[in-house]
Amino acid sequence: MPETQRLPWDYLGLVTDTGDANMALDRSLLAELQAGTRLRPAVRFYVWERPTISLGTNQIGDEVIDKGAATRLGYDTVKRPTGGRALLHKGDICYMITAHKDHHPLFHSLTSTYRAIGTAIADMLQSLGIDLTDLPTSGAESRTSLNPCFAMLSPFEVTVAGKKICGSAQYRSGGFFLQHGSIRVRDNWNSDDLTILWPTGYELEASRVTSVDCERGQITAFSEIEAGFLEALERHFCISIIHAPTD
Secondary structure, three states: OOHHHOEEEEEEEEEEEOHHHHHHHHHHHHHHHHHOOOOOOEEEEEEEOOOEEEEOOOOOHHHHOOHHHHHHHOOEEEEOOOOOOOEEEOOEEEEEEEEEHHHOHHHOOHHHHHHHHHHHHHHHHHHOOOOOOOOOOOOOOOOOOOOOHHHOOOOOOOEEOOEEOEEEEEEEEOOEEEEEEEEEOOOOOOHHHHHHHOOOOHHHHHOOEOOHHHHHOOOOOHHHHHHHHHHHHHHHHOEEEEEOOOO
């Protein structure tokens, strides 16, 4: 598509904030789109002010994590507007994309949206020198729905030799959607962290995840993830990223 025909997406930057503030802004951006006060797709990145466990919108914390251990460690807990499973945000960078299905042909279904965004994530990771396995094209989730996000291999997720490096979840209503994703950058989970997510058998579950730093063998700046993903979005969706304020 010629540059003059590229559709604009609003980019709201990379910020560090609390779990409550991050989720509140994401909900607000979706609401603006639904109300018609925001007319273009929006994308943003954020990291977490302190370690935080986010729960899928339909999850009950006591049933899926060790909340006592989380409290003892001083970790926050927040509910996401998206589905999916419990996820520890510590050393990861998260993205949020909200749009309407008519903003792009690939947004017309949940699975095509997952696949399209997942392809951009894979492109970004490969640009950093990470050798990825193929994106799954079909199939059910491979483990029980009570397990945390990074223990799961869902359709269209990005993996490295069968290990999960990125988790994603989506909310859709009336043609509008909000997709969250967490890209694990640091290899900094300890045994206490793992026990919160997996009270039993955490050694096995930990062997099923990886990180950008681990795969590259070096420290990766969050800005590298940010820049690489934005470039991949522009290529794969034939769009122009427009830097825009949040208010």
